[in-house]
Amino acid sequence: MNVSRPSVHPVEAPPLTDGAAHNAPRVRMKDVHGMPGTLGGLALRLLQFIFAAVSLCVMATTSDFPSVTAFKYLVAAVSLQCLWSFLLAVVDAYALLVRRSLRNCTIVGLFTVGDAITSTLTFSSACSSAGITVLIGNDLDKCGVNHCVQFESATAMAFLSWFAVSPSFLLNFWSLASR
């Protein structure tokens, strides 16, 4: 009976390592470039910030933007996007410098909600500005008396900023759901 005991232990071991192997892909899933605290995440934040800032500057330099509600809304939305992306770029840079992980459930949840709000605002303002720009340029053909090029550039930059926010939001939401 004593002889059989050592043979029982090697049999017990494989299921334990099998369980660890089952957990391994879930941990690896969170190490995606573009998440908070990674170089990809910092790059995305900087892109969002730069596009939103350019959109804000271009729109704010036109003299007649306050006469259209949609353009005022664009200025407000990209200003908020600028602030949010700059703040998170600083947080990402700090996390990279001191090599701290930002994979805390509360932090990722906060980032996800913030990204959802700012991206929705940026996208909606870009869409409404695009609607007005197309109305002025194509439907009414009044580009002669309006700053069509500036309006179009600001709208395009707001769309690009939204394109850069979407991966951040989706990656954060994904990592929140898969933990």
Place this chain on the structure above:
Amino acid sequence: MNVSRPSVHPVEAPPLTDGAAHNAPRVRMKDVHGMPGTLGGLALRLLQFIFAAVSLCVMATTSDFPSVTAFKYLVAAVSLQCLWSFLLAVVDAYALLVRRSLRNCTIVGLFTVGDAITSTLTFSSACSSAGITVLIGNDLDKCGVNHCVQFESATAMAFLSWFAVSPSFLLNFWSLASR
């Protein structure tokens, strides 16, 4: 040596049931109302379809919507939303009737991509229509010569349709990420 064999089998069993217990909470996570194949999911699809259909009807009955690109885009986007939501409502109703689960990874992935596309289109068209509606009604004060009430109603219905699509998308994306 032969005596020890039966005792090896009971030892092997516990890690297997332990692994099953680890999987149990992940399965429970997917049983959320609003997912495909649930009553909540069917209700969401019907709401999306009704709001999109009302928006389409209201906008299509105005005589001057083809003169504005944003309104034409709204008609196209809510038509697509109508078709997509109706199709998925039929699929949900079928799954409920024959008691089949729609929690296949490929199916949920397909639903997620479809929801993402249609919700983005519906939301962007609603935003651009809202921009034009506010421009006509508030900035230019030309509601006397335009169908402002119809434009506003169609835009509001498109927004409501988007509000009903968003939970479907987020729930599908969540269940895709958490499996």
